[in-house]
Amino acid sequence: MKLSKFKYNLPEELIALHPTHNRDESRLLVLDKKTGAIEHKIFKDVVDYFTDQDVMVFNNTKVFPARLYGNKEKTGAEIEVFLLRELNHEQKLWDVLVDPARKIRIGNKLYFGENDEMVAEVIDNTTSRGRTLRFLYDGPYDEFKKALFALGETPLPKIIDRKVEPEDRERFQTIYAKHEGAVAAPTAGMHFSRELMKRLEINGINFAEVTLHVGLGNFRSVDVEDLTKHKMDSEQIYITDEACNIINKGKEERRRICGVGTTVMRTIETSVSTFGHVKPFEGWTNKFIFPPYEFKVADSMISNFHLPLSTLMMMSAAFAGYDNLMNAYDVAVKEKYRFGTYGDAMLII
Known part of the structure; x- marks a missing residue:
């Protein structure tokens, strides 16, 4: 798989400079990875795709003013x-x-x-x-x-070309952030509001939390055409016994397991047995996931729309299937979805 395959035309005006007024009211593109079918929704409609005892896995890292x-x-x-x-x-x-x-x-x-x-x-x-x-x-x-x-100031990515505002300290953070150590937010999780979490809980969705302290390596450009030669920066991760038990029980019962964001997917894929069970882990990961890759844990994923040539986009393509993802991004550009950290979301099922 070559770097140049992840180039696409992203008009500058589609890069979101501010978050939506309400966290759970950004747009949501739903992609079926088996058929390639696409639906257009609002983020809070995500509840319609999960049922009792399904599992959502969140990254509870907390951004500090870096x-x-x-x-x-x-x-x-x-x-x-x-x-x-x-x-x-x-x-x-x-x-x-x-x-x-x-x-x-x-x-x-x-x-x-x-x-x-x-x-x-x-x-x-x-x-x-x-x-x-x-x-x-x-x-x-x-x-x-x-x-x-x-x-310190909230470390907005340079692509958000404006001054940091007071609301950024709260919005460049998930509502469930607990463990300080990230210099960037796990963006897919920023769409979850307290109300939406409550609705999911009432519907019987189980929540598992892992920690990956997002470093700048996430955003470092890939300088090699041959992706097998790219080295990711190491990031610290923690997977508790409790998180493993929730995820593994869901797997055994054939429930839907949803990784909320690329950081969650990298974390759980770092410590997984040959049977697809997640194991407790405390240490570092430099796992780089790009197509083709066989995921062993999650069967659905929430992600933002990532920038061209980014490792985040490559991971999404590995999960959705390269052609499916490129088509979805093409549709998202035509439909004027918002891209980047404060942009809209995508559910891949």
Whole structure:
């Protein structure tokens, strides 16, 4: 499978800059992967496709305000710092990306906040873009984290070309987010409202939660034509006994198992037995799924409409079937569905 097969024409005006007013009222394209048939619905109609004891699997990661703007000592040059992950709790070490990267050297100090209330020192150059920062802060850890996150901004993807607004802190997050650690939201889950979750619960749908802390690797461009040569960045995942029991029981009873988003699909496919049972797991995954691929756990999936040439689109194509997906995207463009993080959704059954 070649990279160029995932090119399609996406008019710029179809990239959603804002979420829909109500989470569960975005549009929903329903694709039947066996027949290729397409239906056009509203997201809250998703309840009509699931019955008593079916299982929905959610990613309960929580996005933190990962983008900071600081100034370099002496020159005062503005530097954008993107927090990727905490490396050491006690020493306040963070793995970060800096932009512009060429202006930063080991030993440089960066100042954040109007009154320089946070200072960091560059202690390592890990890659051409990556750095390790040590934050210099004397107070207790909880206060440090609070101060750091108060300075941070919601890390909207660059494709959303506008200033971050106050509503983004709530909307660039699922309503069931629990475990902090993601620099991007699992977008398929952002369509679920409290009311919709309640309706699904009343209908007897079982919910299982897994955790994948979404990293920037999700959005890193693929630079090789031969997809077998692309390496995904590793992301941290957790699958609990409880989640395994809910999913495996659904499998045994031949219920519909729905993965809410590409991150869920990658998580559960990372730790699965040859019989299609999910096993508890705590660790890292760099699983890259692209066609052809045989999924062992979920038989339905909710996804957003992803950007051309993205690994997210490739995973969706692996699940829907390449021709089905390309046709669905073609229809979505013609019907003016909204694409990207804040865009509309697709249910593949």
